[in-house]
Amino acid sequence: MKEELAKKWEKGADFYNRNFYSFNKKQWEHLVAPYLNDEPGIKSILDVGTGPGQLALLLASMGHEVTGLDLSKRMIELANQHNEEARHKATFLEGNAEYMHFLDNSFHLITNRLNLWTLPNPGLFVQQAYRVLKTNGKILLFITMPDSKKVYENPQTNKKEEIFTEDYQKAVAQLPFRNASPAQVKALLDAAGFKETVGYEFNDERTFTAEHMADMLSDYGEAGEAFQQLLKNHPSKDEVESFLQKYHFSHGEVHYNSEGALSFVFPIDSAMITGRK
Numbered sequence: 001m002k003e004e005l006a007k008k009w010e011k012g013a014d015f016y017n018r019n020f021y022s023f024n025k026k027q028w029e030h031l032v033a034p035y036l037n038d039e040p041g042i043k044s045i046l047d048v049g050t051g052p053g054q055l056a057l058l059l060a061s062m063g064h065e066v067t068g069l070d071l072s073k074r075m076i077e078l079a080n081q082h083n084e085e086a087r088h089k090a091t092f093l094e095g096n097a098e099y100m101h102f103l104d105n106s107f108h109l110i111t112n113r114l115n116l117w118t119l120p121n122p123g124l125f126v127q128q129a130y131r132v133l134k135t136n137g138k139i140l141l142f143i144t145m146p147d148s149k150k151v152y153e154n155p156q157t158n159k160k161e162e163i164f165t166e167d168y169q170k171a172v173a174q175l176p177f178r179n180a181s182p183a184q185v186k187a188l189l190d191a192a193g194f195k196e197t198v199g200y201e202f203n204d205e206r207t208f209t210a211e212h213m214a215d216m217l218s219d220y221g222e223a224g225e226a227f228q229q230l231l232k233n234h235p236s237k238d239e240v241e242s243f244l245q246k247y248h249f250s251h252g253e254v255h256y257n258s259e260g261a262l263s264f265v266f267p268i269d270s271a272m273i274t275g276r277k
């Protein structure tokens with residue numbers, strides 16, 4: 001199962017980078033700032049399951065010393081490219097969240113965004129996180145609440161599915177935290193010895209350009225081709241909305257900006273769970 005999972009992230013890294021790298025920086029800065037500004041000074045931060053590095057680089061842009069860790073070599077390459085382009089000095093390393101080789105007491109803060117669900121043994125990661133945090137160090141885990149990933153609803157079967165291979169889906173079905181609630185994540189942190197663990201729910205959103213939507217829909221065969229065709233005809237907002245409805249993507253909002261470019265905003269129910277060593 002581990003191999004299937006690792007292969008998937010490696011193969012999907014460029015797709016992930018194209019479609020999910022951009023996020024609402026202001027909102028995320030606002031979310032993490034209280035955990036960085038409690039004491040003055042530069043913090044040493046580890047972002048686990050960093051992917052193409054968007055959160056790690058946001059933290060670096062706030063002046064902190066950031067290390068991003070990811071199992072996928074390609075994700076690390078992409079994160080390094082963004083690091084160079086933004087002229088930040090974050091460090092990106094290939095490695096497994098469940099077997100981290102950092103020394104004890106190394107970091108003030110560990111962040112983990114949308115990675116916990118991918119782990120076959122999330123308990124191992126949380127124990128490692130506890131070990132490598134400094135005394136009073138904090139962990140911030142960001143999860144998507146169960147049943148809120150409608151963007152992946154398959155228009156052909158009307159079922160919620162990931163866009164992934166059958167083998168990968170079988171492997172995902174065995175992941176213990178693939179649908180974990182904030183309470184389950186809090187219990188995991190409590191069991192590893194974290195204190196003052198609390199969860200906050202917040203609304204997140206993802207915005208896609210027409211190009212990104214076409215890229216995602218191209219995995220859906222018929223829907224992808226129909227979308228490309230629709231775009232060629234300079235559709236009205238109503239026409240785009242009825243297209244989305246037909247293919248069960250109707251929970252998103254469609255906008256035309258002043259320059260006539262389309263954007264798609266999908267709301268996501270999210271939670272942040274935090275604890276202190």
Ligand SMILES: C[S@@+](CC[C@H](N)C(=O)[O-])C[C@H]1O[C@@H](n2cnc3c(N)ncnc32)[C@H](O)[C@@H]1O
Nearest residue numbers: 009049050051070071072096097113114115118
């Ligand atoms: C959904 S992506 C999240 C990426 C990024 N944190 C974000 O917010 O977009 C999950 C990431 O976890 C990584 N990953 C999966 N299993 C891992 C493991 N055992 N150790 C470290 N990273 C892992 C994947 O390669 C992928 O980059």
